[in-house]
Amino acid sequence: MTAVTQRAEFSGHSGARLAARLDIPDGAVRAWALFAHCFTCSKDSLAARRISAELARAGIAVMRFDFTGLGSSEGDFASTNFSSNVEDLVAAAEWLAEHRGAPEILIGHSLGGAAVLAAASALPGVKAVATIGAPADVSHVLHNFGHQAEAIERHGEAEVSLAGRPFTIRRQFIEDARSTDLAARIAELRVPLLILHAPLDEAVGIDNAAQIFAAARHPKSFVSLDGADHLLTSPADAAFAAGLIGAWATRYLAPDEAQDAKPVEDVRVAETGQGRFQVVVQAGIHRFMADEPEAVGGSDTGPSPYDLMAAALGACTAMTLRMYAGAKKLELGLISVEVRHARIHMADCLECTEEQRAGTGKIDRFERIISVDGGTDPELARKLVEIAGKCPVHRTLEARSTIVTRVQ
Structure with missing residues (x-):
């Protein structure tokens, strides 16, 4: 901070x-x-x-x-x-x-x-x-x-x-x-x-x-x-x-205090004044750096904004699958999720709808690869893909969101 x-x-x-x-x-x-x-x-x-x-x-x-x-x-x-x-x-x-x-x-x-x-x-x-x-x-x-x-x-x-x-x-x-x-x-x-x-x-x-x-x-x-x-x-x-x-x-020291007692998912991001892009992210009691790679002028002291977005999707996916396994009493091994992000031309997006491919410009594409220790059978794998699609962050990324901005 x-x-x-x-x-x-x-x-x-x-x-x-x-x-x-x-x-x-x-x-x-x-x-x-x-x-x-x-x-x-x-x-x-x-x-x-x-x-x-x-x-x-x-x-x-x-x-x-x-x-x-x-x-x-x-x-x-x-x-x-x-x-x-x-x-x-x-x-x-x-x-x-x-x-x-x-x-x-x-x-x-x-x-x-x-x-x-x-x-x-x-x-x-x-x-x-x-x-x-x-x-x-x-x-x-x-x-x-x-x-x-x-x-x-x-x-x-x-x-x-x-x-x-x-x-x-x-x-x-x-x-x-x-x-x-x-x-x-x-x-x-x-x-x-x-x-x-x-x-x-x-x-x-x-x-x-x-x-x-x-x-x-x-x-x-x-x-x-x-x-x-x-x-x-x-x-x-x-x-x-x-x-x-x-x-x-x-x-x-005494335990760190959450930054905001209000029941909202509040995250605070502030420049550190060190380097061109370095910021400190505070989410509740947790603090960490975010930055950009050296190749684009950053100091590479933390994940980039898109790294964090991909991490949010991966974390949400793993948690959602674990909740599903618990609810269904499935003996599911440890879950890992690899997320790759890229911006591609709409016409090149094979997974997109016809309407999307007909558009111009680029679209954000997230590729999510789920691994389970011990493996899964094909039927369970298909079910995990279905459940992964119900992850709240997944839904947020696919849906339209409203961002309200003000300067104080």
């Missing part, structure tokens, strides 16, 4: 106004998640944006924000440290709980992963925690300072270049990082933990994932982001990580 992004602000640990974005599903919200970005990154990093968007399409709303002194947030970065980041995270969770809904999922990238591990025990509403490329020891971040670390400790502060940008780092940042016992915080976790890490991560080695896994209690899971880099710069890697988090968290 399409994510509607809204801006928000809240007060951080020092009272500074922190900037946030809320990625909200255009429909029922299954749960809220809180995303903590990587060290000196921002809420608008590629990983943060892509993962939040993917989760929103799955019905999980996400709040992502800039830590104090970073991105669009106010405050002095030089006065911050890991502990203040954790306090900012708790403040974000409290604001979210008051204005939207308490976060049930915490997601942290890199040092943000360490922050969610440290903050989780202070947030009683959290049901699951996921980390991406997180360090097992907060002091791991200090290697980013190189030879300047000695200057920081000697003079009290120094300017450090991180990702090509200058940042003032003070001695208190180093002292706070060294004094934080993250392993003890991880051991205190009483919620499920998902650890995502790339084996070839050059910024935070894969051994950190092993240490976090060893320190955590069950239930805990580790998934390798094979081929990904630390920042998840590949859209495919970010989408894969988001899909894993969404699927994994489902086990710990």
Whole structure:
């Protein structure tokens, strides 16, 4: 489903106004998640944006924000440290709980992963925690300072270049990082933990994932982001990580709500904004992608509209035949239905009526092939063809329908 992004602000640990974005599903919200970005990154990093968007399409709303002194947030970065980041995270969770809904999922990238591990025990509403490329020891971040670390400790502060940008780092940042016992915080976790890490991560080695896994209690899971880099710069890697988090968290969330309580067969389709044709289809509690093949400009991330139409006919046929077999107490093996769709010239339609063949233009032709495990005798096969013709979708496709359209 399409994510509607809204801006928000809240007060951080020092009272500074922190900037946030809320990625909200255009429909029922299954749960809220809180995303903590990587060290000196921002809420608008590629990983943060892509993962939040993917989760929103799955019905999980996400709040992502800039830590104090970073991105669009106010405050002095030089006065911050890991502990203040954790306090900012708790403040974000409290604001979210008051204005939207308490976060049930915490997601942290890199040092943000360490922050969610440290903050989780202070947030009683959290049901699951996921980390991406997180360090097992907060002091791991200090290697980013190189030879300047000695200057920081000697003079009290120094300017450090991180990702090509200058940042003032003070001695208190180093002292706070060294004094934080993250392993003890991880051991205190009483919620499920998902650890995502790339084996070839050059910024935070894969051994950190092993240490976090060893320190955590069950239930805990580790998934390798094979081929990904630390920042998840590949859209495919970010989408894969988001899909894993969404699927994994489902086990710990309340059941999804049907999109509409009215007694109608209501389906909602919305553009995702990703790719030329990609849409999210929501039917009751079920959500999935629809798209077009790459050959016609799509991304091929889901079945095409005509694929879905053929699937509707095939599914309806199998269900109708099963109902018939049950009513007649027939010992009928498992049914499979293959449906092929094509647009052919009316004159070439051998199965059409004389009136149809006399027409001009093209007609949609659906070829339906029914298979039954164990086979059938000729008489039963003829009966199954007859019953298949009574499938409601079959009748809808053969009959004339009325489509009422309005723009609101």
